[in-house]
Amino acid sequence: MTSVLSEQLQCPVCLCVFTDPVSLPCDHTFCRPCISAHLLRSSAKSQSRCPECRGPFSQKDLRAHRVLTNIANAAREEEESGLAAREPEAPQGHTVASELVCPEHDEKFKLFCETDQRLVCVICRDGEKHRGHTFTPVKEAAKISKNVLRGALGFLVKENREIEGLNQQQASEIIKTKEKSKSLTAHISSCFEELHQFLRRREEELKEEQEREEKTTVAAMLKNDCVIENRLMIGREMEVTLQSALEIPESDHFLEWWSERGLPVIEGMKMKDTAKSIYRSRVRGLSVTPDSLNLGLYETHLPFCMWKEMLKVVKPVPVRLTLSSSDDPYLKVSEGGASVRHADRKGGFGFKYYRDYAATTTVVSTETVQTGQHYWEVEVGGKLDWGVGLKVKEDAGKESVLSPEREIMLHLKPEKGLVFSHDGVETPLMAAGGDPGTQAEAQVGPRRVGLYLDCDRERVSFYDADSMVLLHSSWCSFISPCSLCLCPGLYMEGRNTNPLTVCWY
Template sequence: MDAQLSLQIKCSVCLGDFTDPVTLPCEHSFCRQCITVHMQTSRGVAVCPECRRPFTEEDLRTSRLLRNITEAMRKHLTVQKSEANSEDVAISLRVQEVLNELMCPEHNEKLRLFCETDQVLICVICRDGEKHRGHIFKPANEAAPIKKDSVRDALDFLSRDNRELVVLTQRQSDEIDKTKEKSGLIATQISSQFEEMYQFLRKRKEEVEKLVKSEEKKALEIMQKKQCLIQRRMMAGTELEVLIQSAVDIPEPDKFLQWWSEKGYFVTEGMKQREIGENASQNIKYHSYGEGLYVIPDTLFFGPYETHLQFFVWKEMLRSIKPRR
């Protein structure tokens, strides 16, 4: 119980009893000097050694209650230590009483001696026997307090060791929390940077698609104009073909000649090419409705965006990347 109370007046920084204790807003308490040194050696904002909550020098509050409790506990433990010495005497007496009841199973004598060599209780007959010849002996009531002090030393060591393990556990927990926090920040940063790349790629995609549509519109405009001209020539030629075919199909000579007089002569003469000079060909040549017409070929080409789109966009994206500090 006293050991547990003693832990309550220990500073988790120096592991000693509180000296001029102060309390942080998070309700954790430390020696004023310990927390001041902690603040001076902290990088950036100081945080509570226990819970990692940030605080400033103005947040330190003198804890009179804890100081009074610490002083009271010190007095109490001093009294307890004094009583412990008295207890050793009492132990010796109790040991003597117990020894009076303990009997040697071999000689049926009271176990009044302690063999330091074999670390066992013995009787006076055992002491004189061959088994314990040359050994070192002490009265049992003298050996008991000495052995109990040894046990107390082990207990004190375990108490200190366990306190250090508590501190190590807390520190490891703090590092785990820092790792989780750092991992979350890095994940957010990675997500943000990938979103920037997505935005860049979406923007470039829209720009390249607009370029494709614009070039397509220009090319189609020229090609469609040419197609309209070809279609008009084709319709004119088709209408004339139908007209002449209907005349050829007239069976009556007089009606055919009447058509010839009214339309046929002018139509056929209008189709003929005129050759001037002595070398004019005797063969009749007609004007072609397809004369001067040609097909505009597909020449749509987007250079590197058509052949090496990924490579060039990647180079553009590299130029836009700014290293994070």
């Protein structure tokens, strides 16, 4: 290989013959491992640029150079066979050294001890240290080792490509997560702003209503007060007149006043059409208009009223589901399909058989879902035994692909507490006494259960619907439409007959 050809086959980065050469958009060529390492280093800081012309590029711009790959491989084989005109230049950072000699015998290393994996001279081969060892000529051993090295390099390059792909995927997922976080933040702000607008609007409406009520009430009070003040003013004038007459010292002057003014005033104060001299009360007919200003229910239960009103504007709300009627004579679905309960039982089952039977008796909703996100709430109240979950809708005429054990359920069991059941495998969540892993008799569990189903992400989550605390979340897959599934639990001699009710909003 001539000097000019050798230079053309050298990677500008490592200064060695190309290994898996790739070209950039600017037509400069590099070893794939070299340019990938450069790309990895530069991508963390800024945009990646060509080491030679500084032109921008990305991972997707790398193009394999098949012709140059074949030429580089042929040149490498020629060098290794000893037919090259000169030794290949050493990688950057290394110097081309003269032939090595044995420091012990001052002889050239012509052999390679396969047993000890070290260079030896002819004299070393015949020595006691290497008796019975296997030897190979240096060039042949170098060729074999390079083949091994080339295989390891190929494996490493392949692994690095896969890792690089994972790195890019992870970076992409990080970007997607950040974008999703921004979207969710905007969604949260939008939802709360809608609620804020509703609350601000209702606040202004209630304030305006209160102001109108105040004006109406105060106007009536002011009108009544004018009547009272008018009578008071007249009464005080009469009081002053009569009081001043009592202060007239001369009898003749007093009687003159009495005949001209006093007697008419006194007669005017008496009630007419009566034989008795009774003074007419000027207080009669007057009353104080009481404070009647109030908001009614809004005055004492304003937050509750606003919550009820907000249900009209909150979207989405839990879907209204109706329960299908059951063939089980011991389960009664309400007329509207909103609840299911145990019927009264007299005799019949043996206890053990009944326990096994009752644990599998369920009803499902008539509505089914398979895509999207859905949320339902079920009122369980103070029941001692119940189950809420999902069941795949079985197609009529087809072999069932679901057994009762495949139901995804959240149970409350008297002897176990809260239990999650998936594919027949039970996972204790909260023991009956309130501590995981313990046994007790006290009933522990939510009074209302929320079930959130995300078909797209294949997850189902159970919540305490009163506090919105997550009780459990699990993976699930859907190959068929599924329905809400309710189990009223054990009859317990009539102590567990309260219904399970699907909440409607």
